[in-house]
Structure formats: C-alpha cells, structure tokens
Amino acid sequence: MDLSYSDEEIAFRREVRAFLQDKLPPELSGKVRAGKELAKADYEGWHAILNAKGWLAPNWPKAFGGAEWNAVQRHIFEDECALAYAPRIVPFGLSMLGPVLQKFGSKAQQDHWLPRILNGEDWWCQGYSEPGAGSDLASLKCAAVRQGDHYIVNGQKTWTTLGQHANMIFCLVRTDKDAKQQEGISFLLIDMETPGIEVRPIVLLDGSAEVNEVWFTDVRVPVANLVGEENKGWTYAKYLLTHERTNIAGVGFSQAGLAAVKRIAKSEISGGRPLIENPHFAARIAQVEIDLMAMSTTNLRIVSKAAAGQAPGVESSMLKVKGTIIRQQINDLARRAAGVYAMPFASEAVEGTNAPLPDPLAAGPVAKQYFNNRKLSIFGGSNEIQRQIIAKTTLGGAK
Amino acid sequence: MNFDLTDERQMLQDTLRRFLTDRYTTQVRNDILSIEAGQSVEIWTELAELGVVGALFTEDCGGFGGLGFDLAVVFEELGRAGVVEPFLDNAVLAGGLVAALGDETQRAQLDEVIQGRLQMALAHGEPTTRYDLSRVNTTAVEKEESIVLNGRKAVVVNAEAADVLVISAREAGAVDDEAGISLFLIPRDAQGLTVEGYALLAGGRAAEIVLEDVTIPASARLGVSGEAFAAIEDRIAAANVAICAETLGAMETATRLTQEYLMTRKQFGRPIGSFQALAHRMSDLLIEMEQARSAVINAAGHLESDRVIRERHVSAAKNLIGRAGRLVAEDSIQMHGGIAMTQEYELAHIAKRIVMAEHRFGDCDHHLERFIALSAA
Incomplete structure (x- = not known):
C-alpha cells in the first residue's frame, strides 16, 4: 500500500496547477469564489480556454478530440479546478451526451455533434x-x-x-x-x-x-x-448515468468549502475572540474535516480501481451519499459561522464576516448556498435511491 | 397539571388562525415577499385591529396579554402561516422595552403601536458582537442638556419601516460590561443617523445603522442611565420564546405538507409514504415535533420566572428548536424532492423561516454554551 501519488501524477498535478494559474481569468474565479451565478458567456469563455489546451473533454478518447486521461488524472484535474475556483465544466454535452454518442451513436452523428460540443457551437x-x-x-x-x-x-x-x-x-x-x-x-x-x-x-x-x-x-x-x-x-440512459456519477463525491468542492468556512470563522468575532477559537465551533469544523479526509481517500481508492479498469459498482452510490452529506454539512457550517450576517438576501456579495466593519452583505450568499445545495441529495438519483441500490446489491435481489 | 389554553387564548388562537388561513395565503405572502417594502401595511393594520399587537402587551400598557403563553399562542400562528410582518421587532422587542423602561410620556406611544399606527425597531446588535448581549461599542456621551451617540448597529430588522428606533449605547464601563448600557428612543430620521437597508433571505427587511454625532435630549433615554441590560436580556428572552413558538408553527406546516405529499405523491406505482425509508423518517419528525412543542411550553411557562430559571429554559428551548427545526426543514425538503426547492411552493418559504430563525438571538451552539453556564451558576 502506498498513499503517495506517483512521480508522473505529481508532475501532472503541477502542470494542471500552473495552467490554472496562467489561464483561469481572476474575474471568473472571483465570481465562483463569491458564489455568484455565472452567465452563459462565463461558461463558454472557460470552455474555450480549456478546449484550446485540449483539456475540455478529459474523459473522451483522443480520436474524438478528448484528453483521454485515466481516472486518477481526471480526479487530479477536478480537484485542482475546484481548489482554484474554476467554473465547473457544463456536463450535459461533455460528460453525458458525448460518451453516449461515442458508444451508441452512428458515425454521422459522431462526426456532426461531437466537434460542436467541443467548439461550443451547441449547448x-x-x-x-x-x-x-x-x-x-x-x-x-x-x-x-x-x-x-x-x-x-x-x-x-x-x-x-x-x-x-x-x-x-x-x-x-x-x-x-x-x-x-x-x-x-x-x-x-x-x-x-x-x-x-x-x-x-x-x-x-x-x-x-x-x-x-x-x-x-x-x-x-x-x-x-x-x-x-x-x-x-433505457440502456443508453443507464450508461449515461454512470458517467453523470463521476466526480460524484465532490471532494474538491468540499475542500474549497471547508477553507471558506475557516476563513469566515477566523474573522467572525464571538465573545470578543475569533469564532474559530470557540471550542464548540472548532469541534464542528474538525468533525467535518475528519470525515472529509477519509472521504478523499475513499474517493481515491475507488478512482484507482477505475483507473485499473474495474468499473465501480455500488461504490459510486456510496460516494454520492457520503459526499453530498459532507458538502451539505460544510454549507451548514458556513451559514452558522456567518451569524447574523447570514440573514441578508445576498445574491451577489463577497464572502466575509463581522470583522472589522463589514459591508451588510459581506457574509455573502452562505445561506443561499446552504438552501441551494439541498439539491445535492435530491438530484442525480436521490440519496434514498442510492441507498436502495446499495441495499439491493448487498442484501440480495440485485441483477 | 392542565395543558389547555385559557378561554381567552383559545379564542385568540382560533381567530388568528381563521384570519391567516383566509387572508394570508401562499399567493398573498409570496406577493408581499416581492414588494419593495417587504411587508404589507394593510395586513399589519388588519391584524392590529384584530388585537394581535395588543395581545403582546400587558394590561398596564394598554394591551391584554403580554405573558409567555400569550406570545407563544400568537407566534405559533404567525409561524404556521409564514407571516413576515415585524411583530417581533416592533412589538415584543422595541415596544416591550418601552413598556419595561419608559416613563409615562414614552409609554403613551404604545397606544399607537397597539393600534398599528406606529412602528418601532430595536437596534442593539453590532457588527462585531454576534450573539453577545452585553457587548456594546456604541457610545452615548452627555453634553450639557444633550446626549451624543456614535457607533454602528448591525442587521436591525424593521429599521426602515420604523418611525422610532430603540437604540442601545454605552454610557459607562468596559465594552462587554452589563452595567453601563442605556437605551434611547430616537426618531429614524434624526440627524446623523443613516439607515442602509436590504432584503432578508427569509422575508422582511433589515438595515445597517450608522450613528454619527446623533444628538438627542436627555429625555430620550429609557429608564436610568447605564441600567438597561436587565430589561434587554428579559425582552430578548421574550423574543426567543416568540421565535421558538413561531418556528414551532412553521415546523407544523412543514410536517403537514410533508405528510400530505408522502400520501399523495406516487412513484413506482405506490404512494412514496409507503416506503419504509421515508415512513420512518416522517415518524422521527413527528417525534421531534412533540419535543419541540414541550420545549416551547417550558420556555413560555417560565418567561415570568426569576432570571436564571427563565434564561435556562429559554436557552434550552432555543437549542432544541434549533436542532429539531433544522431536521424538520431539511428532511421535509428531502422527502418532497425537487418540488420543495421551488420558490413558489409553500414549504420553500417555511423552511427558510425555520432555518433562518436560528440566526436571531443565538443559534443552538450559543444557547448550549449559555445553558451550561447558567446550569453552573
């Protein structure tokens, strides 16, 4: 057992990080970090930057214009993108339809639709x-x-x-x-x-x-x-859903979210001291961080298996359930940390806290994000459906 | 033991519930949420005429209630309907402090409040005080016949609609001393006082208030100089009883909607409530509802008790409601699925009211710590 990344993987991470530093426009990452809604042009701009580098379709075969990365590389890429506050890649063409056309589409369909997904002609x-x-x-x-x-x-x-x-x-x-x-x-x-x-x-x-x-x-x-x-x-739909569930754990999002909670708790003042020094709140942060550390490794274990060619089965359901619970707990902590400043309806604000003298909307949309991300445990197959898949597979009755 | 409401309170509950069922529908409320003012003057006036504001004041102030159980009855109904009009800020907090500390002239204004013609707001919390009640940085300095205030107040709910603000400031002592805090009655349009408003996520509006050399006569002070803390703590306790009851009412609506949905929504050819995974979750919510109701009764029943007993019960209730409320809000949304995520569905607003109530006067962590401190005392 070796918990470290290989030299190639480390070099790859460095390459991704350098690319993001160089090419991700600060005004775009600023918007993502502040939790603002992105405009169509924001997504399209980011897609074009990635496409120019040949990184827009990490999971597609090279023959179709993809990067053809293995699962570990894709994980590293997603991780770095989340930590750099890059916009998410809009998944519908790239992660969902693309793989379906590549496997089940006609040659004519592949030739017509796939290039248009990459160059942004179709949304x-x-x-x-x-x-x-x-x-x-x-x-x-x-x-x-x-x-x-x-x-x-x-x-x-x-x-x-x-x-x-x-x-x-x-x-x-x-x-x-x-x-x-x-x-x-x-x-x-x-x-x-x-x-x-x-x-x-x-x-x-x-x-x-x-x-x-x-x-x-x-x-x-x-x-x-x-x-x-x-x-x-239905066969194609099921195939598509297995692709929808890649990066389902959202570890990168959780790590970025936890960092934001710590920033808020450092500058929010409670009892005359930074909130992060409050033992009760510090314990809440630590509890989620411990879960996230294990989740990150669970995710890598499953990713490595996939990289070795073993298709993940119930594991992707497990990642979805636990991954979304952790993300929602982090949203809950951010809301708590902001105190009274979670109350304003801040649709567009920078994140911040009650110290020193904040803008009234400075805590940012932490409560808005808390409510919006209730969707995580509902969409893409609700967590109840995922549990049912796990139960069927392990307790019998599975096909 | 008798857990029945008195006849008067039962009548108040029935009247208010009937009025809100007829008048304060999802559509009406969602329309109010979309208007600039964030509240309906018309509804406010009608509710005042119905005696709802009067029920929040004691008889010696022109009301006919004002005790813990009166607050609990009124606010449970307001919460059930997701009412966003500022009963808490106007009547319980600002009005309540005028009632507790004001002289005869000052208290005379309460008639107007009870009749719905005058609005008030309490400006106490500040940008760096979070939920600490005794931490006041805003200063009040006597200069000859006048008092000059400087400082800043944070997230003052109902500030823009208020004709009169009740503002706390320190006249003596260290920044977190209980002694040395005074309250002042100040018109919202006083010179040097700026109000910067914004909408709140769960409805209604609040504002940041900046005080720059706001000069007022000494007669604007409520009660004795530097001795307002006990009254502030007492009225925040009342506000917490009110907000716990309001949240309980909202939780009732959330669980009712969820129950109905589980029985009517069909997937896989049967009502989703017939799936054990959801049925057991629903049962857990109903168990928590009973706990929440008892916590509100405990707090309301001890609002008139001695300080430590009162505060211990209030903190217990706020902690329990914080936990149970979050569970009910989150699980109700989850069991509904996507439909509860839409703004126009009743549960969306109700869930926001439940969760955001924790951000007023202390979340469940704050009150857990407070409960521990009070238990050791």
Whole structure:
C-alpha cells in the first residue's frame, strides 16, 4: 500500500496547477469564489480556454478530440479546478451526451455533434425528469410518435438545468406505450429552436434561476436524430448515468468549502475572540474535516480501481451519499459561522464576516448556498435511491 | 397539571388562525415577499385591529396579554402561516422595552403601536458582537442638556419601516460590561443617523445603522442611565420564546405538507409514504415535533420566572428548536424532492423561516454554551 501519488501524477498535478494559474481569468474565479451565478458567456469563455489546451473533454478518447486521461488524472484535474475556483465544466454535452454518442451513436452523428460540443457551437441540456417521473424515471410519459421521417413529440420535461442557455436537448421519450416500461423508451436529440418547444424558468427557493420546465407540443424531430435503436433508450440512459456519477463525491468542492468556512470563522468575532477559537465551533469544523479526509481517500481508492479498469459498482452510490452529506454539512457550517450576517438576501456579495466593519452583505450568499445545495441529495438519483441500490446489491435481489 | 389554553387564548388562537388561513395565503405572502417594502401595511393594520399587537402587551400598557403563553399562542400562528410582518421587532422587542423602561410620556406611544399606527425597531446588535448581549461599542456621551451617540448597529430588522428606533449605547464601563448600557428612543430620521437597508433571505427587511454625532435630549433615554441590560436580556428572552413558538408553527406546516405529499405523491406505482425509508423518517419528525412543542411550553411557562430559571429554559428551548427545526426543514425538503426547492411552493418559504430563525438571538451552539453556564451558576 502506498498513499503517495506517483512521480508522473505529481508532475501532472503541477502542470494542471500552473495552467490554472496562467489561464483561469481572476474575474471568473472571483465570481465562483463569491458564489455568484455565472452567465452563459462565463461558461463558454472557460470552455474555450480549456478546449484550446485540449483539456475540455478529459474523459473522451483522443480520436474524438478528448484528453483521454485515466481516472486518477481526471480526479487530479477536478480537484485542482475546484481548489482554484474554476467554473465547473457544463456536463450535459461533455460528460453525458458525448460518451453516449461515442458508444451508441452512428458515425454521422459522431462526426456532426461531437466537434460542436467541443467548439461550443451547441449547448446541450438534459430532458430526463418529468413531473410524474422523478426517482421512478422509467415511468416517463413524454411521447414520440413516428410519422414518416419524423417523430412527433408531445409532453413535458422538468428540472432542466441551464436549459435557458441551450440550443439542443437530449431527451428520453416513450415510443412504445404497450411494452414494459423500460423497453418502450428512446433517446432523441432535439433542436430547441423547433416550433412547439417552450422553456419556462423555475425560480428556486434561494432566488436562483438555474432550472426550467420544457414543454413539447407537436414538435417534429427528424428520425436521423434518434440515437441507437428505437426502444433501447433505457440502456443508453443507464450508461449515461454512470458517467453523470463521476466526480460524484465532490471532494474538491468540499475542500474549497471547508477553507471558506475557516476563513469566515477566523474573522467572525464571538465573545470578543475569533469564532474559530470557540471550542464548540472548532469541534464542528474538525468533525467535518475528519470525515472529509477519509472521504478523499475513499474517493481515491475507488478512482484507482477505475483507473485499473474495474468499473465501480455500488461504490459510486456510496460516494454520492457520503459526499453530498459532507458538502451539505460544510454549507451548514458556513451559514452558522456567518451569524447574523447570514440573514441578508445576498445574491451577489463577497464572502466575509463581522470583522472589522463589514459591508451588510459581506457574509455573502452562505445561506443561499446552504438552501441551494439541498439539491445535492435530491438530484442525480436521490440519496434514498442510492441507498436502495446499495441495499439491493448487498442484501440480495440485485441483477 | 392542565395543558389547555385559557378561554381567552383559545379564542385568540382560533381567530388568528381563521384570519391567516383566509387572508394570508401562499399567493398573498409570496406577493408581499416581492414588494419593495417587504411587508404589507394593510395586513399589519388588519391584524392590529384584530388585537394581535395588543395581545403582546400587558394590561398596564394598554394591551391584554403580554405573558409567555400569550406570545407563544400568537407566534405559533404567525409561524404556521409564514407571516413576515415585524411583530417581533416592533412589538415584543422595541415596544416591550418601552413598556419595561419608559416613563409615562414614552409609554403613551404604545397606544399607537397597539393600534398599528406606529412602528418601532430595536437596534442593539453590532457588527462585531454576534450573539453577545452585553457587548456594546456604541457610545452615548452627555453634553450639557444633550446626549451624543456614535457607533454602528448591525442587521436591525424593521429599521426602515420604523418611525422610532430603540437604540442601545454605552454610557459607562468596559465594552462587554452589563452595567453601563442605556437605551434611547430616537426618531429614524434624526440627524446623523443613516439607515442602509436590504432584503432578508427569509422575508422582511433589515438595515445597517450608522450613528454619527446623533444628538438627542436627555429625555430620550429609557429608564436610568447605564441600567438597561436587565430589561434587554428579559425582552430578548421574550423574543426567543416568540421565535421558538413561531418556528414551532412553521415546523407544523412543514410536517403537514410533508405528510400530505408522502400520501399523495406516487412513484413506482405506490404512494412514496409507503416506503419504509421515508415512513420512518416522517415518524422521527413527528417525534421531534412533540419535543419541540414541550420545549416551547417550558420556555413560555417560565418567561415570568426569576432570571436564571427563565434564561435556562429559554436557552434550552432555543437549542432544541434549533436542532429539531433544522431536521424538520431539511428532511421535509428531502422527502418532497425537487418540488420543495421551488420558490413558489409553500414549504420553500417555511423552511427558510425555520432555518433562518436560528440566526436571531443565538443559534443552538450559543444557547448550549449559555445553558451550561447558567446550569453552573
């Protein structure tokens, strides 16, 4: 057993760090650090910088223009990006659709869509969940009926993240009502400009506008936009979900978040002393830090296995559950640390504290982030669903 | 032992609940949240006419309640409906301090408060004092017939709407001495006093207040120079009873909505409440609700007791409600899934009220430490 990174891995980390120092615009990392909502142009700008370096698609094979890094390299990259407060890579085209097209798409689809994901011509969003199909995704109803060279799509998708920026959506649609639920689903690529599509923003409890409803009324989609075979969409969807769950532990986010909690607690004054010296609060920080240290190693153990070619099974569910619990605990600590200054509705503020004389909004959006990140244990397969996967696999009944 | 409400309080509860159910719907409240003022003057006036403000004052001040159980009854209902209007700041805190310390002229203003025509706010906390009640950096210096104030006050809820501010300042002693703190009644538009307002995450508004050579007559002082601390601590205790009851009411709404959702939302062909993982979590929330209710009863019932007994029960309640409230808010959102994350759904606002209540007058850690200190005393 050797807990250290290899020389190559250490050199790689150095390379990534130097790149971020050199190329990540400070105004962009400043926005991320302050918890501000990023504009479409912010994401696109960062994608272009990474694409110029050939690092935009860490998990894609070189043949498709990816970096083809192994799991440990990808982990190092994600870690460094989080610690440098880089914007997250918008995952819908790069981590979700890309791998599906590479495995199940036609040559024509690969040639057409993959370069456009890299160069930013297309912004993809995900049409999976529906009002009646959340945890029970296979019960989805949005229907596509074939008419000649087109499918006619009718129905509704929801929780479509950043759909307001997207010009393309990949959708799970029902193409056979009579088959067993999982066997009547197809995977369609739909142009958001097509007549009959309406995007309605959903304002979240913290005031943010990041998710949407997407409504389809008699939307005509060329049959050429069907990925793989009709009624085999569930297989592709499951494949996509395994990719959605990479970096599911969010260790880098937690480390950056914990550093922020410590900064707040150092300058917030309680009983005339910095809050971080309060034994009770110090214990709370230490407790989460201990969990995070172990989580980081759990994550690396699983990542190493994946690098050696073993596909992670229940482990990714375990990472999701524990990783999101830790992230949410850190958000909770940041909120607590800020004291009365957590109360203002600070949508755009720098992080700070009650000392010396703060701007009223100086504690920043710590409470907003606390509420927004309640989503972590709900989306991407709720933590209850993850526990069910773990239980089924370990207590029997698993397929 | 008898845990029933008196007839008067039962009537007050029924009236208030009926009014808020009819008048303070999710839509009405969400509209109030979106307006600049952050509160509805119309609703405030109607509630004052209903006697809700009067219920928070004792008879000798023109009210008809003012005791721990009166506060608990009123605020539980306000919390149940997620009311954002400033009953706490206007009546319990600022009004309560005028009632406790004011002379006859000063107390005469309370009639206006009770009738809903005058608003007040308490400016006590400062940027570096967090939840410490005795730490006051703002100074008040007597110059001939006048008093001159300098300093800064933090997150003063209802400051902009208040006609009159009750402001604490130090006339003597070290920065964290209990002795030496005084309170002053100062018009919001006094010269040298600036109010910089902002919206709060859970509704309502607050402001930072800067005092630069604010000069007032000596008659603006509430009570005896340097002796306001005991009254401040007493009214913060009352405010904590109120906020605990308010949170309890909000927790009731959260658990009710969650129960309903678990019975009606179907996934995998059955109501999600039939899954044991969720059913047991719901049961845990209901157990915590009973604990929370008892903690509020304990605190409300001891609000008129001697200081150490009162403060011990108040800190116990604030600690327990802080813990139970967070559990109820987080688990209610989790069991709802995405829908609870949307601003327009009732639970979103209710959950914010529950969690952000911890940031007023001390979170559960602060009150745990306080409970330990009071138990050793």
